[in-house]
Amino acid sequence: MKDIKTSLTAISKLYNTKKPHLLDSINLICTALEKLEALASYEYYGDFKGVPNIAYYAFTNSENISRPVQPEMFHYNRRVFLEEFNILMQSFQRTPDQWTHEEKKRANNVVYTGVMAIACCYDLWQRGSRKTPGTFFEIFMAGILKEVFAEYYFSKHIPLTEFLDGEELGNDAITEATNEDIEGDSEEPELKDSVSSLSTDLVIKNVSSGKSLVIPFKITTRERIVQPFAHQRILDSAFGIGKFSSFIVCISETQQDKKNTKVNQVCVPGTVKLYQQHLAPVRGLYYCDIPQRYDAPDMQKLLPVKTVGDFFVDAYHFFHESK
Template sequence: MLCDVSLVSLISEFEKLKKSRRLRVEADECLAAIGRFAVEAHMLVSELGPRTPVRWMGSGVKSYSVMGGNPRHSRAINDDLFIGDHQDFVRAWNRLEMQVNACRRNQRLDGIGADEVNQVIYSAVMAWAGAVDVFQPSNGLAGTFFEMVIGPTISLLSGRPATGAVDIEVGGGERPESVKVDITFHGEFHGQPHTLAVPTKISTRERVSQPYVHARILESAFPGEYTTILCIGNENNAIYPPGAKKVLENMGVKETLVPGTISLYEKYVAHLDGLYYLDPPIRYVANTPPGFPVVKTIGNLLAEDLPSLLQPPNSFI
């Protein structure tokens, strides 16, 4: 197995990319840098050799495997979504980046299908996640990179800069409070202010309340000015038989889902205009629970749904 030092240059580059997303770097330059980074991460994990299959114990028919082995291996990787061959990934990323730039300000990504878009972004995000899992386990790096991919992509397609937290005046001479939404795209629709807010989560689990609370605050402070969607990686969790050692041979994978909680938040807290996944739970897609927001893929978001989300709800062109 490659030694940990192989990740040193990638960690350094990751920190530079993370800072650049808030430094007014042009979106096309940012996306190109992210692409180069994703290619390096994919090359690193490609050198780990064949992935090891793990048991899928969730809903529907899926196939998962992990990079590395005992004692350090990656999270489960969806075999149907991950582009395993390195040169295939390079070509796929270049095609995606070219089409995003060709469609800048068009609001919709044309010339490439939603399924292909989803595979490319999934492969980029999971290559970095896998590299971190195997070589330097650390929380948060995969989720941050997911946000970094989504930001410039939507920025180029929408023609709106990718910004972050929203300041809200609380009155009484107090300093503004910040609602720390991951990405916001401020703009106008027919001369009126409108913002697409995009929190991102590599998985929601117990953290699904945050985007709902933020959406409620934004709608209360700026009625009719915000549309909120949530972009998510997956809802998978590694599980092991009771009492068994947490080693690769005993590992299984299933979803951790909270449909009742989401339905309650939708009814009593706020409305999200979509849950957009890289690897969506089949239960949410095939048998969407009552009172749920729309559940689709990131590919659907970029290739189909973005134009309607860039205008206020109930507006007509």
């Protein structure tokens, strides 16, 4: 894992200093795929018992087993992944609003493969670094989004000082940042949320229109699902409704049931609906592997739940929709 950890630290430094890092991320994913192919087995693990049933695979070595992997979305072969990524980059020569269903599916699967390759390596060989795959998810997505919004301003922080009027906005109101330091990074830790700013994973701002897209990236929402809704409530209160909008982008909600050798989808639809209705509405919830419960009509009526491929299209529409 030393090569993966060293590369990830270097990519993190590029990202934090706003330097190009997408190709470095792709090289790291290829290294992870090669390591998994050479040193781990990739086999059927069990089904999610839904409608329909979904088969999941997992990587194993002599000591550990990885998180469940959806084989229909995961490009196990490094060469296939590179081909799909290169075709995706060609798709960005056209704006995402012109994408076909196949192009959205390709974008979804490239993101899923990239994040899951890193996550599975950490599952097998570095189990103590639970937060690092989520950090890579943020870095990888930011690199791809730079292809779509190259002229826009990217940041992680939203200044709040001018709205505080000398009053402290306590840490209970502004929840802790989701960004985590990558193990081995020698840089000074990034400041967490304070009384003067709100931190999230990524903010993309169209300087000419003033509109900003706030994007929390989460491998799973089981922890701190309230955070994006709480942040949106603060932004609506501070800036007015419409200036900032949140799109929550996730990988899956799968969980292994090792006792019964099956996969569960752990969802909290009641909680999400409660926050969407009574805390602050977000614009969309996106998954590479959409949980079946979130694809149900009652959820879709209240909060659009789509693929990560659709996210690129909707993010483009957000900045180009008429006021």
